[in-house]
Amino acid sequence: MFLFLLALWLVFNGRVTVETVLLGLLFAAAIFAFMCRFMDYSIGKEKKVLRLVPLVVHYFFVLLVEIVKSTVTACRFIVSPTLPHDPLLCKFSTPLATEAARVTLANSITLTPGTITVSLDDGVYTVHCLDKSMAEGIESSRFVQLLLRMEEVTR
Amino acid sequence: METIRFILGTLFILAGLIIFIIEVFGNFRFGYVLNRMQAAAIGDSFGIVLCLIGTMLYFGWSVACLKLLFVEIFLWFSSPVSSHLVAKLEAETNEDLAKEVKMKTIGKEDDPCKP
Numbered sequence: 001m002f003l004f005l006l007a008l009w010l011v012f013n014g015r016v017t018v019e020t021v022l023l024g025l026l027f028a029a030a031i032f033a034f035m036c037r038f039m040d041y042s043i044g045k046e047k048k049v050l051r052l053v054p055l056v057v058h059y060f061f062v063l064l065v066e067i068v069k070s071t072v073t074a075c076r077f078i079v080s081p082t083l084p085h086d087p088l089l090c091k092f093s094t095p096l097a098t099e100a101a102r103v104t105l106a107n108s109i110t111l112t113p114g115t116i117t118v119s120l121d122d123g124v125y126t127v128h129c130l131d132k133s134m135a136e137g138i139e140s141s142r143f144v145q146l147l148l149r150m151e152e153v154t155r
Numbered sequence: 156m157e158t159i160r161f162i163l164g165t166l167f168i169l170a171g172l173i174i175f176i177i178e179v180f181g182n183f184r185f186g187y188v189l190n191r192m193q194a195a196a197i198g199d200s201f202g203i204v205l206c207l208i209g210t211m212l213y214f215g216w217s218v219a220c221l222k223l224l225f226v227e228i229f230l231w232f233s234s235p236v237s238s239h240l241v242a243k244l245e246a247e248t249n250e251d252l253a254k255e256v257k258m259k260t261i262g263k264e265d266d267p268c269k270p
Contacts, residue, residue, distance in 0.1 A: 008225075011221045014218045071197055074193060075177050078178075078194055078197075085190070087187070087256040088257050089256045090260065091259070091260040108235075111200045111231060112196075113193060113196045113197040115193075116196065117235075117239055117242070128242060128256065
């Protein structure tokens with residue numbers, strides 16, 4: 001988080017000079033201290049998060065590929081005059097335990113065109129799909145596997 | 156190099172625009188709210204990314220490019236939240252939901268569920 005804050009500062013600043021880097025270090029440290037004190041962040045947790053970085057990058061690329069694939073599918077449903085779509089509202093649950101992983105999965109499902117998470121209660125997802133073919137295998141997708149691995153790493 | 160970047164950027168932006176056109180078309184083609192939202196989600200998640208990648212290619216390696224990356228990340232975090240809220244509202248207030256969509260619980264077959 002500290003590194004992220006520093007990067008954010010440098011990007012918004014637009015120049016990398018000794019002055020901006022020093023000021024950035026100061027402000028990032030101040031904000032991080034505030035977060036540790038009042039917002040349930042801590043250096044130990046940050047170390048765990050740092051180990052997640054490769055998995056997060058992997059997850060991002062999987063998400064991108066899924067979005068491209070389902071965009072093509074959804075565009076086919078829109079453009080084709082004959083292909084009928086069959087909307088479906090399905091409920092399923094996943095073995096994900098932490099709140100963060102559940103929310104990430106819900107966001108990813110909504111982000112992929114053709115599926116929208118309608119509600120999420122205690123790990124039970126209600127997902128609206130444009131066609132029932134999109135709901136196949138949704139409860140054991142690659143997102144879920146990756147998130148399970150992330151949970152193991154941070155445990 | 157400059158020309159290649161310009162052509163690539165233009166191609167990305169054009170692809171993004173085509174996706175937006177399909178999205179708008181889908182918005183009018185589908186009759187029901189939740190289906191329309193699916194069409195809208197196409198442009199939200201992928202069309203905007205293509206447009207931003209095109210703009211990033213125009214800028215090249217610079218601070219503006221990184222700022223656009225942050226815009227993209229922010230959009231990807233915020234747009235699912237808003238579409239989720241609209242979808243939830245529709246699913247919880249529509250009494251004739253069963254007419255519009257089929258319902259199914261995965262894991263337990265033949266068990267129609269209520270949202």
